[in-house]
Amino acid sequence: MTEPLRVALAGIGTVGAGVIRLIDANRELIARRAGRAIEIVAVSARDRGKDRGVDIARFDWIDDSTALARHSRADVVVELVGGADGPALALARATLEAGKSFVTANKAMIAHHGLELAGAAEAAGTALKFEAAVAGGIPVIKGLREGAAANEIARVYGILNGTCNFILSKMEAEGRDFADVLGEAQRLGFAEADPTFDIDGVDAAHKLSILASLAFGTKPAFGDVATSGVRHVLAADIAEAAALGYRIRLLGIAESNAAGLFQRVHPHLVPLDHPLAHVSGSLNAVVAEGNFVGRLFFQGAGAGDGPTASAVVADLIDIARGEFGPPYAMPADSLLAQPGADTGDRRGRAYVRFTVADKVGVLAEIAAAMRDAGVSIESLMQRGAMADGSVLVAIVTHEGPERCVAQALEKLRGSPSLIGQPLWMHILDS
Template sequence: MADALRVALAGLGTVGAGVVRVLDANRDLIARRAGRPIEVVAVSARDRHKDRGIDLNRFDWVDDTGALAHADADVVVELIGGSDGPALALARATLAAGKGFVTANKAMLAHHGYELAQAAEAAGAPLKFEAAVAGGIPVIKGLREGAAANAIARVYGVLNGTCNFILSTMEAEGRDFAEVLAEAQALGFAEADPSFDIDGVDAAHKLSILAAIAFGSRPAFDAVEAHGIRGVLAADIAEAAALGYRVRLLGVAEAGASGLFQRVHPHLVPVSHPLAHVTGSTNAVVAEGNFVGRLLFQGAGAGEGPTASAVVADLIDIARREFGPPFAMPAASLETPEPADGGSRRGRAYVRFSVVDKVGVLAEIAAAMRDAGVSIESLIQRGAAVDGSVLVAIVTHEGPERSVAQALERLRGSQSLTGEPLWMHILG
């Protein structure tokens, strides 16, 4: 058997410790599949003395994380996170040294993926990041390799487990957002500051990576329109259910003649669609190819075991010397498409208003929709007033999104509204 693949590991949090556990537990199987042993030889983390439940005495400890790029190792695994700072410095130094680099850092790839792909290509070194999107689900490999013969029309899915746990729990139990968020934080599904998750930023990072692979473009996080789930009420989820839908936060990317469209936004998903049945912290990604048809990748999107599994899968590929361009084609071939105008997209929408309980409010809303050219399929008001306000929901016929935006702009500042309207797209 060939010499071992030597690995330097930066970050010994949940996933980093998990990588060590996977390599220990499946050592012989991994060596057989890789054609050579895979061994961690050096590690670096903030606290040398923290009990992580693994034996660190067998590894060289490196206090300066950046020095791992020059350790006696073939590959550096980065699991410290952050779009810039030590993680980016380590990536640049590792690739400049001609060594392989494996990361789960979606923020860094979303912001600097093109630069790192160029550096990897120039050095002839592997850059792998299966764990950066959807945890243990092999969606990167599936798009980059399994669907390589296809033109991808659209890629979309449930990309954030925290939001999906919150929405599916609200759906199952009829509870409001704030209460379920607190539970998610207590269970460890959400951070103390959950903004990256619930405001759609985490999903936007992942979507920009998927779009780059699917459409042969440079990762463009700044072009992703991101909206989260803070405004979703239990009443919205109940109304969606009554209409035959479930609420999910979806990332959607689609390439067309007008450019590349990328958006993270809460959607009403028909109960007949597979994504409507993705619950808890599960992730799922759908890709639509012109020959393979609809592909569905579904599984655990986070956690020690699934994410560590994806990291080790990348190491096995490197041990086999199986790697190609990080974003499925040479960096020089990656395009920089114009961001598509979402306003010209056609679809149906769910718009919910919180309004004063008085005569004439419905007429005011209907008039704003009419004047903007929005055709209303149904207008729904259920329940009695609470604190003088009632909820009114509208489902539109198919039409340009720009018209809905114009209608909402006409209603901005109206004394009839007691809160910000909630706009959710209907997946079609």
């Protein structure tokens, strides 16, 4: 009889408890699909006495999570601790050094240290799996690494953060402002007490850098992701976008071409005829464009105990089957070090919103700055005075180089007519 795959689990929070429940609930089905049983033999967490809704007394308790790498009965270690460095990274290094397979849902660690860990796994002849690190239960990493492996990918992009998508969808449906909806998201558990990583785009940037490496065969380059979030989007922007035939979504977009590797997380106006415009709530979605397969669209739950646990256990099933392979679809030492692309040369249309003082000459000042920078204005909208007496002015540009819009905004920097910083959002092509 084939021996079971024995698992040591670090971190028994929401996802860790979900992994235990999933293996318990689908034990026979998992064994049939994996070709052998998958059993948890040891666990580690900060608080041994915490009630997690699952029975952990049947497992060996290890106080020091790094010691799981040396557990005599464990074949594979699952890390659900989180954090780019610290205990998570120490455990990853120790596990691979011990010649054991490693599974993680830790996008920050993979974004920062994935290349190092992939090299270590390949040298040890063992597995490094991180399906759950991007888009929760959506099998987008497997889809890129295996399903689309024969294709040259031109672009990969999508909605990579459920918190931001929940907030924007709520603002859209109910006409509420950002701060109000963020508070609700925190009460419902869609947003952390400190939501900075989510709403400022860092979480999505971690995921995008992983997808870009898989899609293009390039070394992970998280530091090159141009990142901005959604905290400055107003209900008025949502309404303006709707009137123009768009919905606002926080998108991560990556492209690789002769100009270099382009990676950006930024709020976009998405046309209503694009499938991403209809991804609402806390869902995630990823689009990949292959030269033979065409457009691939992945959508599903991007977080939560069930979806994330599903991705973790799917990785364990692959390991049980002996399906290792290079973590980035090709050997780590063959990944290309591609320079970052100059975004100023990118062409597209833009939405730029200004909050201005209600006085004569403001529109002329904005229009002159756009003209002098070579920006062609398609439409200009001015809305009535707000409660504080300010006025919103929104411009949609014709297609042109991004450098020109940046130059126009620089010309307006420090103008006494402007209240706060303008909001610049790109318009996604269909």
